[in-house]
Amino acid sequence: MTQRIELFYDFRSPYSYLAFTQLREMDVDIALRPMSILKVMEKVGNVPTTITCAAKGRYARVDLARWARRYGFTLNPSNMRDNDGDACSRAVLAAGSPAEAAAITLALYRACWSEGKTLATTGDILAAIAAAGLDPAVVAARIDASDVVAQLDINTDEAAERGVFGSPTVFVGAAMFFGNDRLDFVREELARLEEAA
Secondary structure (H helix, E strand, O other), X not given: OOEEEEEEEOOOOHHHHHHHHHHOOOOEEEEEEXXXXXXXXXXXXXXXXXXXXXXXXXXXXXXXXXXXXXXXXOOOOOOHHHOOHHHHHHXXXXXXXXXXXXXXXXXXXXXXXXXXXXXXXXXXXXXXXXXXXXXXXXXHHHOOOHHHHHHHHHHHHHHHHOOOOOOOEEEEOOEEEEOHHHHHHHHXXXXXXXXXX
């Protein structure tokens, strides 16, 4: 039986993009839980140090390039301050199916972190979805729907309540793992649970 994990993530986080590319290759069912990371950080008393600390920001750019080389993809980011991360998250939540949500997640991550595209408006987001060969019609109709907006708030609140403080955060059952560099621990936990079943 395929095991299930939960991925709490935000499009503002390049490390979430890194993690998503690797999680997609695991034999797991990924429950996508887009959230608003800045609101989560505010709720739990964290701060985005790669933004507030210039030295860490410089280091992160080098570190991200290393990870991208390791994972075999191009890193060509747009300016995330110009992008609407919450609207990107709502696009995922507006998807018609889990498979479509995963495809939209990958398309939007590639657009803003590998292709240098600015996703500042709903039109930009829909264009990136269409450029990936996906039909943006369902997302266009629902991206600003009240239930979609509410679900992003629900995910954000739940993330904070469950102890999330950054993006990406993976849950395997109740076990929490933060960062793309903790995926070996995710694999170990999945293997432990499979052995115990």
